[in-house]
Amino acid sequence: MRRDIFQAIADPTRRAIIGLIALQAMTPNALAEHFDTSRQAVSKHIKILTECELIKQEQKGREIYYSLELEKMKEIDRWLEQFRTMWETRFNQLDEVLSIMKEQKQ
Amino acid sequence: MRRDIFQAIADPTRRAIIGLIALQAMTPNALAEHFDTSRQAVSKHIKILTECELIKQEQKGREIYYSLELEKMKEIDRWLEQFRTMWETRFNQLDEVLSIMKEQKQ
DNA sequence: TATAAGCGCAATTATTCGGTTGCGCAAATA
DNA sequence: TATTTGCGCAACCGAATAATTGCGCTTATA
Numbered sequence A, B: 001m002r003r004d005i006f007q008a009i010a011d012p013t014r015r016a017i018i019g020l021i022a023l024q025a026m027t028p029n030a031l032a033e034h035f036d037t038s039r040q041a042v043s044k045h046i047k048i049l050t051e052c053e054l055i056k057q058e059q060k061g062r063e064i065y066y067s068l069e070l071e072k073m074k075e076i077d078r079w080l081e082q083f084r085t086m087w088e089t090r091f092n093q094l095d096e097v098l099s100i101m102k103e104q105k106q
Numbered sequence C: 001t002a003t004a005a006g007c008g009c010a011a012t013t014a015t016t017c018g019g020t021t022g023c024g025c026a027a028a029t030a
Numbered sequence D: 001t002a003t004t005t006g007c008g009c010a011a012c013c014g015a016a017t018a019a020t021t022g023c024g025c026t027t028a029t030a
Helices: A012-023 A028-032 A039-051 A070-088 A091-105 B012-023 B028-032 B039-051 B070-088 B091-105
Strands: A055-060 A063-068 B055-060 B063-068
Touching: A012 A028, A012 A039, A012 A063, A012 B070, A028 A039, A028 A063, A039 A055, A070 B012, A070 B070, B012 B028, B012 B039, B012 B063, B028 B039, B028 B063, B039 B055
Parallel strands: none
Antiparallel strands: A055 A063, B055 B063
16 A cells, blocks of 8 residues: 555645644544545545654544644655756756757757 | 646656656656556556646657656645745744643643 | 444445556658 | 557556445543
């Protein structure tokens, strides 16, 4: 079973969950109310997010509050870094200039 | 058929393809040599990447050179921005401090 | 104490995914 | 011109995915 952060954020519901618990810790039931789906479905998403360490939990009585492990989100940022370097150093625009120059030659 | 950029980068082979064609335009055959998979499998990935506009192509005779649509990668960056703001403003560390303070109270 | 609420886990199901195989077509090459 | 090469497309298959349903357990509440 592949379980990495990229697979975790592939699902739109999970991205929404991430967005919600980034702001405040929430219980599965509270989360489920935000979506047109069951608590069990939300719990399954939480399980996946937990398995790739994107989530931390705090038990309060019979309730479990889930919140985002922000540090883990940096993994996406680190992967993106190589491409950010490219668009920031305007490699893209350079490429376009080269294309135009090439066309003018022909 | 869901087809967004987050679903596109969920697959490790596709992320590798993205990394390769970010540096230089490549044909499906050239790409397939980098992986332990067939050209057809690579072509399927390319199709998916094309469908979410992550890739542009240039036909040269019977060969097709694929390269990255760098601009589209920014979409991931934009989604990540909300979380980057959080870890850059050290909300995370603040949260830890609060936890420690709470523990000390008890 | 009986009931309700919050939760995780397991079984089930329809759908999607990643891959292979087998075409057919157009461009390059012998 | 005959053959090879590069490619996309469609059919097929096993595995993974997302969701539902039905538990059982623990903690609140009446």
